[in-house]
Amino acid sequence: MRLAWFSPLPPDTSGIAAYSADVLEILDNPNHGYSIDRFVDRPMGSAGPGSEPAHRSIFNAHDFVWKQQRAPYDLIVYQLGNARWHDYMWAYMLAYPGLVVLHDIRVHHARARSLLKQGRPDDYRREFRYDHPDAPPGVEEYAVEGLSGSIYYFWSMLPAVLRTARLVVVHNARVAADLREETPGLRVDTIRMGVPASLTREALTSDGREAVRRGLHIRDAATVFVAFGHVTLEKRIEPILQALAALVATGADAHLVLVGQATGLPSLPALIDRQGLAHRVHVTGYVEDDRVAAYLAAADACLCLRWPTAGETSASWLRGLAAARPTVVTRLAHLADVPTLDATTWRPSHASQAPVAISVDLLDEEAGLFRAMSALVSDGELRSGLSRAGHELWSREHTIELMAEDYRRVMRDAATLPAPRVEGLPSHFTADYSWLVRRISEEAGVDIAFPGP
Numbered sequence: 001m002r003l004a005w006f007s008p009l010p011p012d013t014s015g016i017a018a019y020s021a022d023v024l025e026i027l028d029n030p031n032h033g034y035s036i037d038r039f040v041d042r043p044m045g046s047a048g049p050g051s052e053p054a055h056r057s058i059f060n061a062h063d064f065v066w067k068q069q070r071a072p073y074d075l076i077v078y079q080l081g082n083a084r085w086h087d088y089m090w091a092y093m094l095a096y097p098g099l100v101v102l103h104d105i106r107v108h109h110a111r112a113r114s115l116l117k118q119g120r121p122d123d124y125r126r127e128f129r130y131d132h133p134d135a136p137p138g139v140e141e142y143a144v145e146g147l148s149g150s151i152y153y154f155w156s157m158l159p160a161v162l163r164t165a166r167l168v169v170v171h172n173a174r175v176a177a178d179l180r181e182e183t184p185g186l187r188v189d190t191i192r193m194g195v196p197a198s199l200t201r202e203a204l205t206s207d208g209r210e211a212v213r214r215g216l217h218i219r220d221a222a223t224v225f226v227a228f229g230h231v232t233l234e235k236r237i238e239p240i241l242q243a244l245a246a247l248v249a250t251g252a253d254a255h256l257v258l259v260g261q262a263t264g265l266p267s268l269p270a271l272i273d274r275q276g277l278a279h280r281v282h283v284t285g286y287v288e289d290d291r292v293a294a295y296l297a298a299a300d301a302c303l304c305l306r307w308p309t310a311g312e313t314s315a316s317w318l319r320g321l322a323a324a325r326p327t328v329v330t331r332l333a334h335l336a337d338v339p340t341l342d343a344t345t346w347r348p349s350h351a352s353q354a355p356v357a358i359s360v361d362l363l364d365e366e367a368g369l370f371r372a373m374s375a376l377v378s379d380g381e382l383r384s385g386l387s388r389a390g391h392e393l394w395s396r397e398h399t400i401e402l403m404a405e406d407y408r409r410v411m412r413d414a415a416t417l418p419a420p421r422v423e424g425l426p427s428h429f430t431a432d433y434s435w436l437v438r439r440i441s442e443e444a445g446v447d448i449a450f451p452g453p
Helices: 015-027 061-070 084-093 108-117 121-131 150-154 159-164 173-182 206-215 237-249 268-274 289-298 315-322 362-378 380-397 400-416 434-443
Strands: 002-006 035-040 058-060 075-080 099-102 167-170 188-190 223-228 254-259 281-283 301-304 327-330 340-342 357-360
Touching (some): 015 035, 015 084, 015 315, 035 061, 058 061, 061 084, 075 084, 075 400, 167 173, 206 289, 289 315, 357 362, 357 380
Parallel strands (some): 002 035, 167 188, 223 301, 254 281
16 A cells, blocks of 8 residues: 655654654555655655655655656545644645544644734635634634634634545544534544553663753652653643642652753743742753653653643653653543542542543642642652553553554555545635636746646
């Protein structure tokens, strides 16, 4: 099967870039019947027919059309998320329907920013109205005027993509059920999300733990909490800092390491100073994938919080489980099937299953975080139990091999499905832009005969 795979890839500093690289390493194997061309948003790969790509299977997305015309792919796979790394895919997704792997069920932030940055407010208005005809009149002007905030989460900006895809895939059964309810007739399937085995307990040496702590000037006896990924308000950094300050005030020797870029939270230095945590919070900036294991080795627990949520499955949480580290998560509707220990009541959410994480109620967030972090500092038995149960869940449900197995199934299914016939799409999705070619050719004094309808 010949596949075209649209996704950010390393060195892009995106979690989905790392995700794609991991799964492609297993899938792209001719012995298993797959040949996969990657299409990215950067000038690497061939410049056109007859040119040799810089890498045998990585191309600039602009190369896709001529390659598709010359030898059509069996299936096109789009890895779609709510971030700028995916903007380039929109020009292809509706014109060349395929398998859409949906990492966020809200992409409004990225889609609005992309269209408005290009100076296309009318296209944004039309697309918003097509996607959300029942939204209050004029609500789209909120984005056009450059305002931001959590209001974007109310409208997904996804219906056009969902209706035109051959098949939509998500990583959570509850999210899939919600999408079916919101979009009747939608073809949607679920695959397990996995992370590599390289982050398991065996990869975490004491040397790595000591080296990271020594570099951050953290004593070996201290308790280290780690949060991975781009540092944003949605990662609940402010309540984490408040809980850490309260914990330190009790005499606990605790530190927080934020592993990721902090450009998404410009107020972070002020938040740290306000809590008096200048020597307790360590911000690493972007860390290469091969260094993640060292920071997991240095951690005693991982904080994997999220609100507002776009229905995502957290790869950083799964990495914590794979590394046999206790984790703290936000109690969210789409995570209701995950067995957790309630930080408010200290009761397990599933009586028949061992908790794999501590869950924090948003309505009791700061106090719940303080209780969870305090318990993880003082209770070694609790840490051990969560580590063991979490690692068992990862090995049973979330290895990269299991995810690749699911990919093979859904790709076979998607390749047999026809593209849906969809009427009434916004004009910027259906126009062939021949008018632009005509105008340029006329300005150049060239007469081009276009074929008739």
